[in-house]
Amino acid sequence: QVQLVESGGGLVQPGGSLRLACAASGFTFSSAAMSWHRQAPGKERELVASINPTGGITNYVDSVKGRFTISRDNAKNTVYLQMNSLKPEDTAVYYCRRFPYWGQGTQVTVSS
16 A cells, blocks of 8 residues: 655754655655645645656745755655755644655654
């Protein structure tokens, strides 16, 4: 069955960086578009970034453009989200998605 396992979340100070990873299994990863989403307390889940199967096309929500980078390693069945210049408003649970499946999420907290 499809499994998506996120890792790399944690507590970081404003301006800091984190790298999230999502290990995928149960499907042909190299043929699948992947995405990262986040949900802050009291807010709806939103799409943060997406990447096509080859990694050649990426898209970002405006609020993270220039700070976050989505990438993938098809040999390792893993998609990454490099997050730099983190802000308190980036605090959320971050989810990996391969439609229509979701990972369990990893908490990212940006606070001093």
